[in-house]
Amino acid sequence: MSQPAQPATPPASASQQGGDKLEQLRQISVVVADTGDIEAIRKFKPQDCTTNPSLILKAAQLPGYASLVRELIDAMPKGGDPDDLLDHLTVRIGTELSKIVPGNVSTEVDAYLSFDKDLAVAKARKLISLYEAQGVGKDRILIKLAATWEGIQAAHELLQDGIRCNLTLVFSQEQAIACAQAGVYLISPFVGRITDWYKKAQGVDGFAIADDPGVQSVKGIYTHFKAHGYQTVVMGASFRSAAQVEALAGCDRLTVSPQLLEELADDEGELARQLSPQSGSQEGHETEDTMTEAQFRWALAANPMANEKLAEGIVNFHNDTEKLRELLKSF
Template identity: 30%
Template sequence: MALSISAPPSSSSLLAPSPQVGRWNSVSAKPGTFSLRRTALEARAAAGNASASPVGEFVTELDAVAGFSEIVPDTVVFDDFEKFAPTAATSAIDTALADGECNALEKPEARMSCYLTKALANVGAELAHQVPGRVSTEIDARLAYDTQGIIQRVHELLNLYNQHDISSERLLFKIPATWQGIEASRLLESEGIKTHLTFVYSFAQAAAAAQAGASVVQIFVGRIRDWGRNHSGDPEIDEALKKGEDAGLALVKKVYAYIHRNGYKTKLMAAAVRNKQDVFSLLGIDYIIAPLKILQSLEESVTDPHEKYGYVPKLTPAIGKTYEFTEEELVKWDQLSLAAAMGPAAEELLASGLEGYVNQARRVEELFGKIWPPPNV
């Protein structure tokens, strides 16, 4: 998957929240196509001061909430690899399938993996040329437990992007938050390569990722909530539920507090947002990835900034000073302590997420096999 975020490359802070709705374009085997009707809306509610709008001026809820967090559309570029349209993405794929280096590989599995890597880089480069900001390219989930394999793939992608004249400053690499992925993130960040850790379902994963220096950590709020509604026995989720808290939102708050308590550079991203109230409850986080239906609902709702929601950030750096952590939570995380602390929810959701992405990669490679070689080869 290749993604683009509309944070100006010249910005001094990586992925700092901006007072506008972001553009997040993705390349994936997942079904669906999306484009936001308004690609960039000026937020008239200034961060931390919703009353900044002129008296009597009405704004949309989307305008208002975008003053506190970057609201990112959850998008995909390809809706069906079996029904290619004549687009730049198709050209990028055809170019990958005609690549001589890939064609020279004897093993079909290696050849198709090579095509997939080059196709992602081609599409990511196309996005980088069209959209300001950073492009986040997903690393093959089959490498999730192979630190050196992840690092090698990132360097391969960096080389491919370099051939397209895309600077490393424009790039992020999306890595599963296994221990091996977190370790790869640490090593890559030490080289100045920015990483984006995904499939985070536990405090231990997020804390270890922040300690590793990951640029972005992505928590799936709704998936954690869903697990808690249908299961029990996870200490972290059970504790939140006993306090009457939403387990997904509670994890975000805890991780946000941890990052700011320790002064880590990591930016926090919330995904799997289910409704507008989730957005309101997450205000102040760096990024919120929201589905089209929620964005449309927010945009269609005209509101007075002084109305009941108040449009105030629920997450502020100050909570890092007041949040109570146990001694066990403030340790230097390693592979053993991470494995012991993850809990059944994180283990199950991580395994499920990886399986889904592995299946998608295989499906795409199978489809590449059906259309290879292209007519001009």
Template identity: 35%
Template structure:
């Protein structure tokens, strides 16, 4: 078997992509998307025909982007999710704008707006996860959203304080960023991989139900070392590499749950969280600028 076939036997594969042609071809378990991926898909013409139809039929009295009221950006986000959804077996994570990551009330309102539009588009609520940066406000908002039957994917997870708060609040899924930790924290073993192993150890020790989606990989070795997570979210680049590597060694007996020591302070994790939010916001603004350009040139 190849590496991808091995992984599929042990975990659910989520794809980091908004490329409709690619998703239709491979039909993944789950999908995570963000403004960068949507932007890339628009630029590479994945949505040529669909987008023409979308922009010709959308209302012309909407705001371009907004926190509370429904905007062009919101409609485009759900339009793309709705077209991808039939080819995804499990759940799609839809991201809130990074600019509201520290605003508890706006996170709740925006999340409800996403679900309202999904329902309007014919998407079932139980197929959608709201993707929220794991700030204190984000975690508390996600806990509150559970009362409305809305589940969340808490992203930009970099330390155990975030993890424990998510576990204690019954968050559906968390996404620790393996590669970004490895890039910034050096140790004898891979710090990002060991961080996720710590999360799995803690989850198993206290029987928490929150699902773990390892994300942000830098190499194939990181992916293989975390195949026993609930989900692995990978880029199309790694997907193709995994397909092309044959594999025969049985890792099933080599799972070793224990607590690995990684020494770094909260300053590093806070900096990684803030940098991630800043980058998300830059990408969001690029997509909004593209929408503006298209609207002005129809």
């Protein structure tokens, strides 16, 4: 299935554009804010923004959202479904974010649905309908799903309805390839969490940026996609340092926390482009066999880092969802 049109290829040299490193980065990658904090988004003016249960939990505790949460709770029927309240809160926060970014808002489906394609599809359709009731069309929303086999198949099915998805918790090239072959609009490979795992596994304090396993993973995915002509957008995520962000300058999109956006904005040094569409072969794209479910599951089982971090990410998002439910009871 054809993909929506991608942004025009940015200029080849960020340094020629001048300005701080954040401004230079905007010239070669689409910058996305990894936060639900409205004030931070207003400050840094990203193209898109992305949320997850952890970020929604933080956002719901900010003073600026207190009245919105209270208003929602008062409007819901007494003794109603807590999940329904949570869906409405997620969409209301996403609606507010859509008013201040010109591009997409990513909204995550409950993590406990990561292994149930049909329920994930149903939840995604509900979220889209709630957005439409708020006047936000599906062309502004990316539904976030964990990159399990079921999540990838759910994204493929939702594409038939014109609902684009952001597949998150990508830790391996096999996950990325399965997403691309399913026609997924965008993937979020996690840089920092990969690096964290290898630091612990190897008993080291860190890596030289050229050897950083998280950075190398995203570079490998990006290069593979360009070499094979995949249209799926690669959005590096989960950064631990500005140096990791800079090492992926030129990636299709980069979703960055407010703290690191601030650090980049304060740095007047020159930012070198590291990735470009020419990073992969542009002559006669290679073809590869379609990945089967068995191949996908075996590759994940054989990769202890990806297997562990995917499971951990799903559980942690679910735990933060549970904390959010408890928080809502206190209002």
